[in-house]
Amino acid sequence: MGSRSLKRTGGQEQYSEPLQFQTESVSRFSELATWIHSHLNNDLSVETLAGRACLCPRHFSRRFKTEVGTSPADFVERLRLDEARRRLSNGDNSVENVGISIGFKSADAFRRAFERRLGVSPSDYRRRFSSAAKVLPVQQQRRESKKLSKAA
Numbered sequence: 001m002g003s004r005s006l007k008r009t010g011g012q013e014q015y016s017e018p019l020q021f022q023t024e025s026v027s028r029f030s031e032l033a034t035w036i037h038s039h040l041n042n043d044l045s046v047e048t049l050a051g052r053a054c055l056c057p058r059h060f061s062r063r064f065k066t067e068v069g070t071s072p073a074d075f076v077e078r079l080r081l082d083e084a085r086r087r088l089s090n091g092d093n094s095v096e097n098v099g100i101s102i103g104f105k106s107a108d109a110f111r112r113a114f115e116r117r118l119g120v121s122p123s124d125y126r127r128r129f130s131s132a133a134k135v136l137p138v139q140q141q142r143r144e145s146k147k148l149s150k151a152a
Helices: 017-024 028-038 046-052 057-068 072-090 095-101 107-118 122-135 138-151
Strands: none
Touching: 028 046, 028 057, 028 072, 046 057, 046 072, 057 072, 072 095, 072 107, 072 122, 095 107, 095 122, 107 122
């Protein structure tokens, strides 16, 4: 998969905090954010990310937290869950397949992280937003999605 921009085109607002960082930062970490998003199902441990940034793990963790405002693990989990929300809204795969496809070790680990961050199970999220997509106007869907993001 080639490098793809995570920034929305056409002046659309960024709804993902990790992706907003990409638009604001010009450091080596902004390119790393794009790489992470393209490799969500890979090993994204601090050691792997530090190697990618050509830094030792300890220095990488400190610099990442200073520049991004969160730990590398937290950042990766947020990106994975943003992608999970997108995939769950499409309704193409099972909840288990979505979790595994974005790098969670198990469906149970995915469910726990999703509920901890968003306050709702992946299945309930899918039911709410798959059926909402048929009824709610786009702006209202965005507001609902923002509410869930802020609750995280």
